[in-house]
Amino acid sequence: MHRDQSPLKVRPASELVPPLSPDVDQMLDGFTPRPIRAEFRFDAGKPAVITVELLAERGPSLVWRIGRRLLHRGLTAMSGCGDVRMWPALPRERPSSWLLLESEEVEASFDVPAAPLAQWLDATYLITPAETEMDELNWDGFLRELLVDSATPSA
Secondary structure (H helix, E strand, O other), X not given: OOOOOOOXXXXXXXXXXXXXXXXXXXXXXXXXXXXXXXXXXXXXXXXXXXXXXXXXXXXXXXXXXXXXXXXXXXXXXXXXXXXXXXEEOOOOOOOEEEEEEEOOOOEEEXXXXXXXXXXXXXHHHHHOOHHHOOOOOOXXXXXXXXXXXXXXXXO
């Protein structure tokens, strides 16, 4: 390497896959859309999980952590069970998928455009392929935390 050349710099995954902010509609009654800001974030340190922040116009934002595989599958078929489900919407001019989020306090459905989400997810899979996303998981630490939490009495 010539002395005037700088060494190659590795860019962090957050720069390689910037957050996605698609035009998402919250479906108020199943038929009435209300535009809402949403941000999908990928962390290469935890590649199996996508953080989705739903930013309400008024009030607090909601943060959900959703499996990357669930989101990817939900673009083409029914995916998930329980609190988070996703499936393709009926064909129309803008291909999209329905994202249903449920908890004890909240139940909300969202119409998410399929094309930008698919392209963004594909970019995350270039950083960390599906078959390697669990390679860096610290199983001993995970089990230790799980056992410590379960041993702590609850009030």
